[in-house]
Amino acid sequence: MKITFLIGNGFDLNLGLKTTYKDFYKNFLSTLDSESLNNNILYKHIDKNIEDWVDFETRLGLFTFPPNSKDNDRATFLKRAKSLSDDNDFIENELNINETFSSKAFLSALTDFRKSFKKYLIQEAKKLNNISSLLGEVLHNGLISFADDYNDNEKISIYSNMNNQATFSNGERSLSINYSFLTFNYTEFLELGKNYIDSNEVSYQISQNFNEEAATDVEVSTNIGPVYHIHSKLNGGMFLGVDNDSQLNSEVFSAKELSTLIKPLSNQTHNNNIIARADNEISSSNIIVIYGTALGITDLTWWKKIINFLKKSASNIVLIHKFDLEIDTEEDDFFALEEVKEAVKEHLLSFDDTLTSDETIDLHKRIFVNLNSKSIFESTMLKQYLSEENKPHLVTNTV
Numbered sequence: 264m265k266i267t268f269l270i271g272n273g274f275d276l277n278l279g280l281k282t283t284y285k286d287f288y289k290n291f292l293s294t295l296d297s298e299s300l301n302n303n304i305l306y307k308h309i310d311k312n313i314e315d316w317v318d319f320e321t322r323l324g325l326f327t328f329p330p331n332s333k334d335n336d337r338a339t340f341l342k343r344a345k346s347l348s349d350d351n352d353f354i355e356n357e358l359n360i361n362e363t364f365s366s367k368a369f370l371s372a373l374t375d376f377r378k379s380f381k382k383y384l385i386q387e388a389k390k391l392n393n394i395s396s397l398l399g400e401v402l403h404n405g406l407i408s409f410a411d412d413y414n415d416n417e418k419i420s421i422y423s424n425m426n427n428q429a430t431f432s433n434g435e436r437s438l439s440i441n442y443s444f445l446t447f448n449y450t451e452f453l454e455l456g457k458n459y460i461d462s463n464e465v466s467y468q469i470s471q472n473f474n475e476e477a478a479t480d481v482e483v484s485t486n487i488g489p490v491y492h493i494h495s496k497l498n499g500g501m502f503l504g505v506d507n508d509s510q511l512n513s514e515v516f517s518a519k520e521l522s523t524l525i526k527p528l529s530n531q532t533h534n535n536n537i538i539a540r541a542d543n544e545i546s547s548s549n550i551i552v553i554y555g556t557a558l559g560i561t562d563l564t565w566w567k568k569i570i571n572f573l574k575k576s577a578s579n580i581v582l583i584h585k586f587d588l589e590i591d592t593e594e595d596d597f598f599a600l601e602e603v604k605e606a607v608k609e610h611l612l613s614f615d616d617t618l619t620s621d622e623t624i625d626l627h628k629r630i631f632v633n634l635n636s637k638s639i640f641e642s643t644m645l646k647q648y649l650s651e652e653n654k655p656h657l658v659t660n661t662v
Contacts, residue, residue, distance in 0.1 A: 469483040
């Protein structure tokens with residue numbers, strides 16, 4: 264069987280790095296003088312209200328439309344962005360009424376933004392230069408603990424799904440698990456973690472899980488497969504933008520320019536057939552584990568692929584790990600937490616407006632949502648290291 268992890272920026276945040284767009288804004292914009300801010304149309308508007316630009320790619324697409332535009336694409340995109348955003352005050356007018364949009368100035372500003380953002384991420388990544396071995400523990404715990412924090416009924420469903428893939432030979436049940444990774448991240452910490460992971464130990468732990476959760480003995484073997492960077496890497500194109508030409512004002516850009524703004528087009532042009540290879544990983548999977556991503560509209564292509572994966576086979580399941588600092592899974596009301604989980608499922612399925620009522624009900628049952636997991640991709644040693652690093656150091660003056 265195959266288990267594919269779909270990884271977002273939450274993975275890097277879990278490593279203690281400050282890799283959100285908001286982190287970048289706060290760090291970078293403070294270094295610019297007023298002239299530098301005003302000379303970049305993006306920096307200028309971000310600096311006015313950082314909170315409006317937390318979802319950079321959605322805002323980027325809306326920014327290309329004229330203010331108060333009645334364009335059908337913009338209206339549809341804005342409606343969808345609002346409905347899927349945690350920000351209820353999603354601002355509609357991106358440009359000042361007296362400001363004229365220039366595609367040349369916009370593309371120049373975006374080029375400078377990408378360059379500066381790349382430098383920032385490289386500096387953040389250096390914080391983990393001396394502890395690469397700890398990334399092995401992080402990855403190990405992700406591979407063996409992806410189901411640990413689900414409730415008992417959900418665990419039964421997950422392990423039953425896995426158990427159904429087992430084969431019987433010479434009086435023993437055996438299960439071969441192939442892991443693969445699709446990541447939206449530009450950093451390469453997954454690859455570093457693979458260098459320090461023992462697949463035999465992973466196999467042993469998964470076997471133990473079967474004994475405890477499924478009350479059955481299964482001999483498990485595992486293979487740690489490839490990592491595919493859906494949006495390229497720091498040393499590659501670092502693709503950022505929207506998902507399709509309805510998410511920006513496509514009329515003001517040339518075909519070549521659109522290939523730098525629409526991520527699936529960037530992949531087609533520059534990313535070595537990544538879509539076909541990622542499609543193969545998804546279609547050949549039995550379980551997909553989604554971790555560290557907000558299921559944003561500017562990656563619509565991929566959420567549709569996940570829905571198609573569920574539609575392909577009645578045995579396919581999706582596990583979503585949602586993290587929200589405002590949620591307290593120990594103290595919050597049980598039914599309120601269940602409503603959050605239901606909302607996540609509805610959020611994902613809303614990306615396919617062709618689903619019938621029966622299909623929606625069926626797919627809904629095969630999506631499992633966990634809130635604020637304490638197990639997946641956790642590392643006691645890494646947390647200890649980060650805790651020590653963040654402690655104030657006593658400086659002694661010597662004469």
